[in-house]
Amino acid sequence: MIAGKGCLVLAAALLAGCAGAIPVRVERPTGNAPSPAAEAPDLFRGVPGKYRELADSVERAGDLRRALLYRKVVEGFAPDDADARGQVERLKRKIRGQADRHYLAALALEKNGESAKAMREFLAVLLLDPDNEAALRRVKNEGAGLEFRFWTVREGDTLRKIAGEVYRDPDKEFLIAYFNPLPKGSLLSVGTGLRLPDVDTGPPATTEKAPGYSHPVKEGNGHRNAVERKEDAGRKLREADAHYAAGIRRFLAEDLDGAIREWEKTLSLDPAHPKARTDIEKARRLKGRIESPK
Amino acid sequence: MRARGLSPLLLLSILIWGCAGPEIRPPALPPPAPPVTTAPPTTARGFPDFIVAIVRPGDSYSSLAAKYLGDRSMDWFLSEFNGNTLPAPGQDVLIPLASYAPGGLWPTGYQTVPVLTYHKLSRNGIPDAMTVREADFEAQMRFLRENGYRVLPLDDLFEFLRFRRQIPARSVVITFDDGWRSVYDIAWPILKKYGYPATLFVYTDLIVGSRETLSWDQVRELSRNGFDIEGHSKTHRYLGRRERKESFRDYFESVRKEIVESARIILKHTGREVKYLAYPYGDTNSLVAAMTRREGYRLAFTVERESVPFFSNDYRVSREMIYGTFTLKDFENNLTTFHKFGSE
Structure with missing residues (x-):
């Protein structure tokens, strides 16, 4: 760790002020100021x-x-x-x-x-x-990790309804509340993004049982495993991109609802997609202007 | 011990070089020498990204690291860049001021960090998978020292996984699971001898203070002396498996209690926040990983046998169990620190 003496050296340098051009001389001569006429040998030639x-x-x-x-x-x-x-x-x-x-x-x-x-x-x-x-x-795999999918709240959504749709079990609404701290009693507002965990409680795929101890250990396979583990996330990202492109096509065809649906699918697969969220907002604003012209 | 690509001090250093203070005054200067008539040769020149220094008799990478990076233990940062042999006096050496290989990523491949896992140790007796003999443990620690490995604390591994800090090429992390008394009696003195930090993942129900298990007094003592005390659940249940008769809601609450309550108990006894979790049995699933993240853990560890590249999933970081039945060659086989591109 850079600390202690280094800090002192750096602090001393700061105190020395910011003037002159680089390169700088790192060491201070221990004697009096040198004669201007004297030349030091150039060790850097x-x-x-x-x-x-x-x-x-x-x-x-x-x-x-x-x-x-x-x-x-x-x-x-x-x-x-x-x-x-x-x-x-x-x-x-x-x-x-x-x-x-x-x-x-x-x-x-x-x-x-x-x-x-x-x-x-x-x-x-x-x-x-x-x-x-x-x-x-x-x-x-940030944003497209294996742990979450993403849900954009639609008109009429409740946590219970979403849990029913996503998990086939409305009672799992507590999971959504746990992962998405929402003000108590507040209604979900349309367009809000929710993180929904994947619910997978099965046993691990492979285990090695160490003799004499009930301690299963997965055996790795070099970094092929690290790469292979990304296959699923990679698939999600590809699907997210495909839905995003489909949303663009629908948007250009003036099918705003269709575009929003596609981009919501994009976000459900890649919550950190750089454009889908802002494009949904744009499409919603545009839709609002079209539907309620002043 | 680690290089910080964008660390405040390096940035400060860069800023200083950038604004070019003409002269750096060391904190302690010797008394003025008699007047001289010629200027002493400049032996280092600094720029925003680097310093070029002229090697002087008696210099070493450690002394240069102390002088220019402010940390003697950063010698590896210079030697890995310039080659193992320091140039001869009068020759120049280039001192980078920022990480030159964040995440251990090189044109030829990438660094991996073995995170070693132990459980119990014994003075003598027949070793079993979970119990390593004192002599074998000592031999393993000596092997690390004699072969140029550096043992890092978990915080350094965390920064490595962020792809923001560079760590020594041959870095290793040492961890112990559960909270057995032999960690205090046998492992600690050996680690102390080598100056190695280590992490103890405790499951808090085990910390009762018996012939076999640690007491909280002992855990505190370890915590004050180079051990990082982290979470390993409360009861050591399988977190990734729902019991046959357990409702989903009960399972969820049980897992939550395991990871929250154990952190609270450790904080209460050691005064230190828990940042890392080792899943009991290395067992997890998507929900548990997500809950671990939600509860504020920075990393969580399995026991999958492979060393760790920077792009590992933060909530499924692998560790390698060191069995008591391992030969020194088996131990060495668990110390992979580089993955060459094209070797898949």
Whole structure:
């Protein structure tokens, strides 16, 4: 953990103020201020050449983020070198382009049901662009996890009615209340999103019984399992995308109710879908204006 | 111990380099030396994303990590980037100021973290699956040390699973289930010797203080000394299975009590919030996982035998049981820390 002394060093740096240009001198000489005429030996003379070569080498090998760091070193030590600056910008564009291509490939593979290959492409996106939240969400299955489905409240819905429809058991309304804290006694308002847990209380699929102890242990199978476990979530996401596209088609055909229905199905499969929720709201507003013109 | 891609301190560091304070004053400076006529050579230059430092005689990755990252134990962060051998004095070394492989993701594959699970230990006797002999446990801990593994607390694993922090390439987590007395008597002294943190998942009904089981005084003592005390239910029932005569509502309430009440009891006795759950028998289902999330647990663990990549489901994180019947080779086989692309 970075702490203690590091904090002091950093705090000292802050106190030293923000002035001047980089590069900075990290160490303070222990003696008096040096004579302006005296020149220190430049220990960094070979740095730009070394890191230019390294950058070329790792870029050829496909490690673009490391190559970018090396190119930034070159640029840092040669701030007036337009070529060094250009190389950094070129590589940034290359990284963005490759990340976009991998993302599109991942979506296409997912759509074709090739979850394992899609997973590999999403990982390639994150390797190039670790801040890509969409790719991270896909590999972590956030929003499309196996635990929940999503329900958008419709006219006339009650928790009991929804439980009856989803679980075939109105008495499971308490589950919906538990997972969706709602003000007591309040009516459900149309358009509210509810998270509904999957109810699966069966035994685990496979177990290994350790001798001498009733402690079943599932045996993994490397990370194939981790990928395979995502198959179901991948299927949900593909179906969600298909319903979203169908909603767009209906919307363009001016079938607003149909579009809303399709997008609600999208949300039930992928609660974190980036567009379905706002599109439903737009369609509802549009529908309201059409039905009650002033 | 861990690199924080976007940690406040690294960001602060980046900010500092970015705004380019001309000179960093170490907190403790030696008294002024006699006047000099030539400037001493600059031995490090800082930029927003990195520092380039010139290696001096006596430097090591640890000393460089202490000096530039503020944490000696971040030596791995530098050695994994620059290679195991520190360049010779006078050569430069590149010090990244942010994670260069968050989530342990590399062009060739991705990191996985073995989360090891133990139950009981014994001084001697014939080992069984759930009971590891003291000598074997000691040999396993020594194996970790001698082979460059770093033992992390669960909080670090949690950050790794968020894909925001980088952890050492050979990271391992050590956990114990249930609350047996031998964890206190046998495992703790050995862990202390190696300086390893560990997590104890207790099922609270077991903590009665007997020849076999821990007391709350002992649990508190462990908690104050490097053990993270976390939840393992109240009664150790199968959470993923509804009993034949149990109504759905009763099952739901029972599971809820197991995961809520046990956390409340642990908090009461240790003064620390419970953040992680180990499902008894590793047994769970979609509803239980969803309830665990709903009740505020950050992660929940099964006992599926595989080490953990960053993209694991947070409520089905695998752990690997270490049996008392394992040879050291069996133990080693449970220490997979990298998955190479194309090896599926």
